Amino acid sequence: MTNRMNRRQVLVRAWQAGATLVAGAGAWTTWDLLKPLKNSGLGGLVRTVAPEAVGETGAVEVLAAKAFLVRVDDEIVALSESCTHLGCRVPYCESSNRFECPCHGSVFNRAGELITGPSPRGLDRHPVEIGEDGLLYIDTESTIPGAAPGTLTIDEPSDGPSCAGEGDH
Secondary structure, eight states: OOOOOOOHHHHHHHHHHHHHHHHHHHHHHHHHHHSOOOOSSSEEEEEOOOOOGGGGSOOEGGGTEEEEEEETTTTEEESSSTTTTOOOOEEEEETTEEEEEEOOOOOTTSSSSSESSSSSSSSEEEEEEEEEOEEEEETOOOBBBBOTOOOOOOOOOOSOTTTTTOOOO
16 A cells, blocks of 8 residues: 555645745734834933023924923923824924914923813923933933823913914914
């Protein structure tokens, strides 16, 4: 008696091998998509500018940290650029001296506190420290939730027109 495989057995094993390869490739791809990225730019200390570069008014955008540096009552604060409503990028408007969300109209003062809009709180913050080299470092791994609505540590009127084109807020 010979142990030769017939054509049907060869085809069955070929299909099994193919299905195993496809399943393995699918598992590999799924793992690559689901595992966290190691160097996505956030999740550590981001080196920025010297403290003197942060003025009494205005904001310094730090793209690598996805944040803004502002000076509030002689303290330098790092504000997240993500709106606490739905995560839209909130740019700083120089003409009004405020942060204005273009998606749903939330407006934040220079301290990141909610002035108006659907956001549930002010802009989130990141800790800031001065490094040995004298530069500011933003700790993007830590997030401090924004202030509750109604909290206003600075009460500055709008300096000018809104960048959103909706008049003066």
